[in-house]
Amino acid sequence: QVWSTGTATSSRQVRLHLYDTDNLILLEDFSDNVVLCQSFDFPTDTLLPNQPLRGNTNLVSLRSGSNHSSGFYKLFFVLENVVHTRALAWNWKIRLQVVSLN
Structure with a gap:
């Protein structure tokens, strides 16, 4: 399978x-x-132009071009209308406030 x-x-x-x-x-x-x-x-590592990014989803980068396991960068929602991004390798966080998701 x-x-x-x-x-x-x-x-x-x-x-x-x-x-x-x-x-x-x-x-x-x-x-x-x-x-x-x-x-x-x-969604996996790519958000398409017409694809909604919903509150219960994550975008996770690939480890490398030849290694398709989860990479070091992650984009996700924590609360409604608040998007977070995280670089796992350096353990830092950026918080982005989204005005509208339409």
């Missing part, structure tokens, strides 16, 4: 669709209303 959504479904028919927003969505039963999993819910 290379990848799993961690989502159980009784359906045998699913569809994977890459939308113009660059969101990769796994849909159930050929219905646009039943989303099993979508890439925008699980």
Whole structure:
């Protein structure tokens, strides 16, 4: 097994669709209303232009170009509308106040 959504479904028919927003969505039963999993819910090291950064998500850098494990830089929310960034190698923190997330 290379990848799993961690989502159980009784359906045998699913569809994977890459939308113009660059969101990769796994849909159930050929219905646009039943989303099993979508890439925008699980950001890794890159935030795409149309992708929202939600309060329960983290962006974590890669260790290096050839090592794709978690790197030293992290962007995340601590409280609503407050974005933090952390450089783990030097143990410093910067706090950014976001006026609007729209």
